[in-house]
Amino acid sequence: MTVDWVLAADPEQLLPARQQMAFTLGFHIILVPFGVAFTFLMLIANYRGLKRGDDTALLLARRWSQVAAVLFAVGAVSGTVLSFELGLLWPGLMGTYGAAFGIPFAIEGLFFFIEAIFVAIYIYGWERMKPWPHFWTGVPVVLSGIGGTSSVVAANAWMNQPDGFTMRNGEVVDVRPMDVLLNDAFGYEALHMLLAAYMVAGFTVAGVYAVGMLRGRRDRYHRLGLLIPLTVAAIATPMQIVVGDVAAREVFHNEPAKFAAIEALYETDTHVPEVLGGYYADDDVHYGVHIPWGASILSGYVPSTEIRGLEEVPTEVRPTDRAVTIVHLSFDVMVGIGMALLGLSAWFGWSWWRRRDLPRSKWFLRATAVSGVAAIVAMEAGWVVTEVGRQPWTVVGHLLTRDAVTTEGNIWLLYTATLVLYTAVGAATLYVLGLMRRRWRAADDPTVPYGPSAVGEERT
Amino acid sequence: MSTFAAVVLFLGVVAYAVLGGADYGAGFWDLTAGGARRGREPRHLIDETLAPVWEANHVWLIFCLVMLWTGFPEAFAAITTTLYVPLGLAALGIVVRGSGFAFRKVVVRTDQQRVTGAAFATSSVITPFFLGTVAGGIASGRVPTGGSGDPVTSWVNPTSLLGGVLAVGVCAFVAAVFLTAEAWRRPVPAAELERRKIADLGRWFRRRAQLSALVTGAIALAGIAILRADSPRLFDGLVSRGLPFVLVSEVCGLAALILLGRAAPRVLQGLAVTAAGTVVVGWGVAQYPYVLGTHLTIAEAAAPPPTLWALTIVAAVALAVVVPALGLLFSLQQRGQLESH
Numbered sequence: 001m002t003v004d005w006v007l008a009a010d011p012e013q014l015l016p017a018r019q020q021m022a023f024t025l026g027f028h029i030i031l032v033p034f035g036v037a038f039t040f041l042m043l044i045a046n047y048r049g050l051k052r053g054d055d056t057a058l059l060l061a062r063r064w065s066q067v068a069a070v071l072f073a074v075g076a077v078s079g080t081v082l083s084f085e086l087g088l089l090w091p092g093l094m095g096t097y098g099a100a101f102g103i104p105f106a107i108e109g110l111f112f113f114i115e116a117i118f119v120a121i122y123i124y125g126w127e128r129m130k131p132w133p134h135f136w137t138g139v140p141v142v143l144s145g146i147g148g149t150s151s152v153v154a155a156n157a158w159m160n161q162p163d164g165f166t167m168r169n170g171e172v173v174d175v176r177p178m179d180v181l182l183n184d185a186f187g188y189e190a191l192h193m194l195l196a197a198y199m200v201a202g203f204t205v206a207g208v209y210a211v212g213m214l215r216g217r218r219d220r221y222h223r224l225g226l227l228i229p230l231t232v233a234a235i236a237t238p239m240q241i242v243v244g245d246v247a248a249r250e251v252f253h254n255e256p257a258k259f260a261a262i263e264a265l266y267e268t269d270t271h272v273p274e275v276l277g278g279y280y281a282d283d284d285v286h287y288g289v290h291i292p293w294g295a296s297i298l299s300g301y302v303p304s305t306e307i308r309g310l311e312e313v314p315t316e317v318r319p320t321d322r323a324v325t326i327v328h329l330s331f332d333v334m335v336g337i338g339m340a341l342l343g344l345s346a347w348f349g350w351s352w353w354r355r356r357d358l359p360r361s362k363w364f365l366r367a368t369a370v371s372g373v374a375a376i377v378a379m380e381a382g383w384v385v386t387e388v389g390r391q392p393w394t395v396v397g398h399l400l401t402r403d404a405v406t407t408e409g410n411i412w413l414l415y416t417a418t419l420v421l422y423t424a425v426g427a428a429t430l431y432v433l434g435l436m437r438r439r440w441r442a443a444d445d446p447t448v449p450y451g452p453s454a455v456g457e458e459r460t
Numbered sequence: 461m462s463t464f465a466a467v468v469l470f471l472g473v474v475a476y477a478v479l480g481g482a483d484y485g486a487g488f489w490d491l492t493a494g495g496a497r498r499g500r501e502p503r504h505l506i507d508e509t510l511a512p513v514w515e516a517n518h519v520w521l522i523f524c525l526v527m528l529w530t531g532f533p534e535a536f537a538a539i540t541t542t543l544y545v546p547l548g549l550a551a552l553g554i555v556v557r558g559s560g561f562a563f564r565k566v567v568v569r570t571d572q573q574r575v576t577g578a579a580f581a582t583s584s585v586i587t588p589f590f591l592g593t594v595a596g597g598i599a600s601g602r603v604p605t606g607g608s609g610d611p612v613t614s615w616v617n618p619t620s621l622l623g624g625v626l627a628v629g630v631c632a633f634v635a636a637v638f639l640t641a642e643a644w645r646r647p648v649p650a651a652e653l654e655r656r657k658i659a660d661l662g663r664w665f666r667r668r669a670q671l672s673a674l675v676t677g678a679i680a681l682a683g684i685a686i687l688r689a690d691s692p693r694l695f696d697g698l699v700s701r702g703l704p705f706v707l708v709s710e711v712c713g714l715a716a717l718i719l720l721g722r723a724a725p726r727v728l729q730g731l732a733v734t735a736a737g738t739v740v741v742g743w744g745v746a747q748y749p750y751v752l753g754t755h756l757t758i759a760e761a762a763a764p765p766p767t768l769w770a771l772t773i774v775a776a777v778a779l780a781v782v783v784p785a786l787g788l789l790f791s792l793q794q795r796g797q798l799e800s801h
Contacts, residue, residue, distance in 0.1 A: 070562050076515055077558030083525045084551040087540030091607065094529045095537025099763030102530025106774045109519070109526045113782045116515040117789045124512040124798035140785075175763070177770040408541050408608060414548050421552055425559045428576075432566045439568075 010402050016411040017089040018401070020418060022387070024081055027422050029383060030376055031075030035115065036145035036194070037201035038068055039122075041229050043138045048228075050131055056221050060228070062126055063440060064205075067433060069123045074429055076116065078422075089411070092404035093394050099172045100165040100180050101395075104154040107181070111148030114140055149197065150190040157185035160386065161254055162395050184254055188247040189386070195240040196379045199341065202233025204372030208437075210365045226358070230368065233375075234345035241342055244335070252299040255396070256308040258389035261319055263295050264288070264328040265309040272296045272307045276332055280324040283310075317400070323391050330384040337378035344371055461769075462531075462762035466751065468775045469527040470744045476520035477740045478634065478733050481627070483514045485635025487557065487584020488628065489668060490577065496570050501661050502639075503577065507565065509642045512798040514561065516789055518554075523778075531771050532761040534605070535751040542609035543597050546590040546620075553587035556580075588631050589624040590615075596623030599743055600691035601753020618690040622683045629676035630736045636669035637716060637732035641725030646796070666720050669732075673717040677710075680739075693754045697746025705742035709735045 042064040049058030083105075087094050093101065118140040125134045158164075164179030165172050209225035252259045260266075264275060266283040274294025278285040293303040300306075310318055319327070344367050351359040358364065390396060394404040486506045493499030529536040540547060560579030567573055593615040600619035603609050614620070643662040687695040698706060712735035716728055747754070751761045762768060792798050 070566060073515065073562035074559050076518065077555045080518070080522055080554050081551045083522055084540075084547055087525075087529060087536055088544050088548060088551075091537040091541045094540070095533050095607070098529040098533025098536060099531075099767040102526060102533065102763075103767060103770050105526045106530050106771055109523050110774060110778055110782065112522060113516070113519045113778070114785060116519050117782075117785045120512040120516060121789055121792060121798065125792070127799055128797040129792075173764060175766040175770075177766055406541060406544070409544050409548075409611060417552060421555060425555060428559065428563055432563050435568075436566060 011405055011407055013407060013409075013411050014402050014405050016415045017405045020411060020415040021085060021089055023415075024078065024085060024418060024422070025387075026380055026383070027426065028075065028078040028082060029379065030200075031071055031078060032149065033197035033200035033204075033379075034068060034071040035075050035119075036149050037198040037232075038064065038071070038205065039119070039138065039141045039145060040198070041201060041205060041232060042068060043135070043142060044228050044232070045224070046135050046138065050135060056224055057228075059221065060225055063436075065123050065126070066436065068119070070429065070432060070436075072119055074425060076112075078425075079112075081418075088414075089406055090394070090404045091406050091408075093399060096170065097165075097172060097395060097399065100162075100175050101155055101158060103175070103177050103180050104151045104158065108148050108151035108155075111144040111151060114144040115148060118144070146194060149194055150186075151181075153190040153193050154181050154183070154186045156386070157189040158183045159395050160189070160258075160390055161185040162398055167398070185250070188243060188250055191243045192240070192247050192382070195236045195243060196375075196382065198236040199233050199240060200372070200375045200379055202229040202231075202236060203341065203368070203375040205229035206233060207369045207372035210368035214362070214365045214369060223358075226368065230348055233341075233371075234348050237338070237341050237345040241338060244338065249299060252307070255389075257310070257313045257317075257319070258327070258386075259299075260308060260310045260313070261324045261327040261389050262331045262385065263307060264324055265295070265307055266311055268306065268309045268312055270296060270306045271303045272305075274298060275328075277329070280328060281321050285328070317392055319389075319391050323388050327385055327389045330381040330388070334378045334381040334385060337374045337381070341371060341375060341378070344368065461765055461772075462759050463749070465527070465531040465762065465768045465771050466758045468771065469524060469531060470741075472520055472524040472527055473744070474737050474740045476517075476524055477627075477630075478737050479513075479517040480520055481588065481631040481736060482634045482638050483510055483517050484584045484588040484628075485631035485633065486510050486639065487581045488632040489635060489639065489665070491581035491585060496574060502664060505639060505643055505646070505661060508646070508799070509639065509793075510561065511565065512793050513789060514558075516786060518558070521554075527771065530767060531763055532751055532758070533763060535603075535756060535761040538603050538605060538607035538609075538752060538756070539594070539598060541607035542603045542611070542614045543594050545611055546593045546597075546615045550587050550590040550594070553583040553590065557583035557587060585628055588627040592624035592627030593620035594623075595627070595743070596620030598752060599623070599694050599747055601693065601755060603752045605752065605756045618686045619694070622679070622686050626676070626679055626683060626739075629672060629679055630739065633669065633672040633676050633713075634732045634736045636665050636672050637720070637728050640665040640669055640720065641729055644725055645794075663721075669720055670717055673713055673720075677713060677717075680710075694743075694746055697748075697754075698742060700746075701748070702742040702746035705738040705745060709738040709742065712738070 042061050045057045045061035045064065048054055049056075049061055118137050122134065122138045122141060125137060129137070158180055161184045163183040164176040164181075166174040206226050206229040209222045212222045213226065248259075248262075251262070263272065264278070264280040264285045265272060271293050272295040274291040275285045275288035276291070278288025280286075295307060296303050296305040310324065313319075347359055347364060351357060392401050393399065394401045486509065490499075490503055490506050493502040528539075556579050560576045560583065564573055564576035564580060567576055596617070596619040597603060597614045600617065602614040602617065602620075640662055643665055684695075687698065712731045716731040716735060719728060719731070749757050749759070751758050
C-alpha cells in the first residue's frame with residue numbers, strides 16, 4: 001500500500017524532528033501575538049491616558065508593558081531556538097535552499113532588532129522619560145512587529161508556493177529576491193497571521209478582565225481593560241473572516257493537494273459537498289456532516305465548480321490518511337471558532353452601537369472569558385492546516401520533508417529535553433503572570449506621577 | 461562580493477561576542493556572587509544593568525545565524541550536522557537563561573529568586589562555553605565541507621575546549637569592567653551601605669575584573685601552546701596575519717588591568733571591549749579566506765550573487781537604522797533614563 005511505502009522510505013529522524021519542530025513552533029506562536037499585537041493595545045491605553053489625562057488607562061498601559069516584557073523575553077528566546085532548529089533538524093532545507101529561503105529571515109532580523117531595542121526603551125522608560133516621547137518609542141515596536149511577522153510568514157509562504165530561484169544540478173544557482181519575498185502566498189498568509197495575532201491578543205487580554213468582572217470587580221479599571229482589547233479584536237475578526245475566505249480560495253487555485261486534504265476529498269468532482277467533521281480513511285470521509293454542494297459553491301461560487309481530489313496527487317507524494325484527517329479537522333476547528341468569535345464580536349458591536357455599553361448578559365462575560373483560549377486554539381489549528389497540509393513536502397514540488405531532515409544524532413533525546421524544559425518555562429510563565437496579577441490586586445495605591453511603579457519595587 | 465558578506469557576518473560575530481558576551485559574563489558574576497544576603501547588591505546591579513539591553517544584544521546571535529544560512533548555506537548545514545551537540549545545548553541554555561532572567565525580575569520570595577537566578581546564572585556560563593567550543597571546532601577545521609563530521613571530537617578537543625573556556629573568561633572580564641563602571645555611576649548612599657553591611661560595590665567588581673583579566677590572560681598564554689600542537693594552521697594564521705590583533709588585545713587587556721580604579725570608566729570600557737573584540741577579529745583574520753577551517757573558502761561556500769546583494773542591502777539598512785537605534789538605547793541606558801524601578 002501507498003502508506004507503507006512512504007513510511008518505509010522515511011528516515012528514523014523524521015518523526016521526532018517533525019514533532020520537535022511542531023512543538024517548539026506551536027509554543028512560540030502563542031507568544032508572537034503578545035509581542036506583535038499586545039503592544040498595540042498597550043499603546044492605545046497609553047495614548048488615551050495621555051490625551052485625556054486618564055490615570056486608569058495609564059495604569060493599564062504600564063502594567064501591560066510589564067506583562068509584555070515577560071512574554072517578549074520568553075518569545076525572543078523560544079524564537080532563537082527555532083533558528084537553531086532550522087539548521088539542527090532541517091539541514092537539507094537550509095543547506096540547499098538557504099540562499100533563497102534565508103532572505104525573508106534577514107529582513108525579519110532587522111525588524112527584530114528594532115523591536116527589541118524599542119521594547120526595552122518603552123518598558124524601562126516609564127519613569128525617567130517625558131510622557132509623549134516615551135509614548136512615541138512604542139510606535140516602532142508595533143510597526144516592527146508587523147514587519148517582522150510579515151517577513152517570517154513570507155518565508156513560510158515561500159515553502160508553500162516557492163518562487164524566485166533556479167535549480168541546476170540540485171543547487172540554487174540564481175535567486176530573484178523580490179520574487180522570493182513576494183511569492184503568491186505571501187499577501188494573504190501574512191494578513192491572515194497578523195489578524196490572528198490581533199485577535200489572540202485582543203480576546204486573551206479581554207478575557208482576563210472578563211474573569212475579573214465575573215468575580216464582581218466591575219470598576220472602571222476592569223471595564224477599560226476589557227473594552228480596549230475587545231474593540232480591537234472585534235474589528236479584526238470580521239476582517240479575518242474575509243481574508244480567510246480569500247486565502248482558502250487561493251489555496252484552492254494554487255495548492256490543490258492541500259485543498260483536497262482540507263476537504264478530505266478523494267475523487268475529483270463537481271457538486272462537492274462540504275463535509276464537517278469525520279475522519280478520512282480508505283479514500284473517503286467517515287461520519288461527517290454533509291452540506292450538499294457546499295465545497296463547490298464556497299470555492300467557485302457555483303455548484304458546478306470542479307474540485308481536484310487526492311487521487312490526482314501521485315501516490316508517492318500523497319499525504320497519509322492520518323495527515324488528511326488532521327488537516328481536515330483542524331480546518332473545521334479554525335473556521336468553527338472563527339465563526340463563534342465573529343458572533344461574539346457582533347454581539348459586542350451591536351450592544352455598543354445601541355447603548356454605548358457592554359451586553360448586560362452574564363453569558364457575554366463568560367463567552368469573552370473563554371474567547372482568548374479559543375482564539376489561540378484557532379490560530380494553532382490554522383498553522384496545522386498550512387504545515388501538515390503541505391506534507392510530504394517541505395518546499396512544495398522541490399524538497400520532500402524526508403530529504404530535508406537531518407540524519408545526525410538522537411533527536412528523541414533533544415526532543416525530550418525540549419519538552420521538559422518548555423513545560424517548565426510555560427508553567428513558570430503562567431505562574432509569574434499570576435503573581436503579577438495578585439500583586440497588582442493587593443496594591444491599593446495606584447496614584448503615580450506618570451506611570452505607577454509596580455513589579456519589583458519590593459526588592460530594594 | 462562574497463568577502464563583503466563574510467565581513468558583515470563576522471562583524472555580527474564580533475558584536476555578539478562583545479555585547480552578548482558582556483551579558484553572559486554578568487551571569488557568571490551573578491553565579492559566583494555568593495549567598496542570598498552577600499550577593500544581593502551585585503545581583504541587583506546586574507539586574508538593573510542587564511534588563512534594558514540584553515534582548516537587543518541577543519539579536520546579534522540571530523543576525524549571525526541568518527547571515528550564515530543565507531549567505532553561506534552550505535557551511536551552515538555542515539556546521540549544524542557536525543556540531544549539533546554543543547549547538548543544541550547552547551539553544552537550550554539560551555531558553556533557560558532568558559526566561560530565568562525575566563522571571564527573576566518578577567518573583568519576590570528569596571527561594572524563588574534563588575531558583576530563577578540560578579537558572580539564569582548557570583546557563584550564562586554554560587551557553588558561551590558551548591558557543592566557544594563551536595567556534596573552536598570551526599576554526600580548527602573539524603567541520604568537513606560536506607557536513608556530518610564527528611559529533612564528539614568536533615567539539616571535545618583541545619582547541620574547542622580552549623575556545624569554550626576562553627569565551628567564558630573573556631565574557632567574565634568584559635562584564636566585570638562594565639559592572640565596575642556601572643557601580644561607580646550609580647552610587648549607593650553611605651547610610652544604605654552601612655545598613656546592609658556591604659563594601660563598596662565598585663571595588664567588589666574591580667577586584668573581580670582584575671582577577672578575571674589575570675586568569676583569562678593566563679589561559680590565552682597557555683592557549684598558544686595548545687593551538688600550536690592541536691591546530692597548527694590556525695596557529696600559523698594567528699602568529700602571522702592575526703598577530704597585530706592578538707597584540708592589540710594583549711596590550712588593551714594589560715592596560716585595563718593596570719588602569720582599573722585609576723582611569724575613567726569610559727576608557728576602561730573601551731579597553732575591555734577592544735581587548736575582547738580583537739581576539740575575535742584575530743581569529744577571523746587568521747582563518748581568512750576560509751569559512752570552515754582552512755578547507756572551504758568564502759567564495760566556494762557563498763550563495764549566488766543576488767542573494768549576497770540582498771544581504772548587502774539588509775546590512776546597509778541595518779547600518780542606517782539599527783546602529784543609531786542601538787546607540788539611542790545605550791545612551792539612554794548610560795544616562796540613567798531607563799530604570800525598572
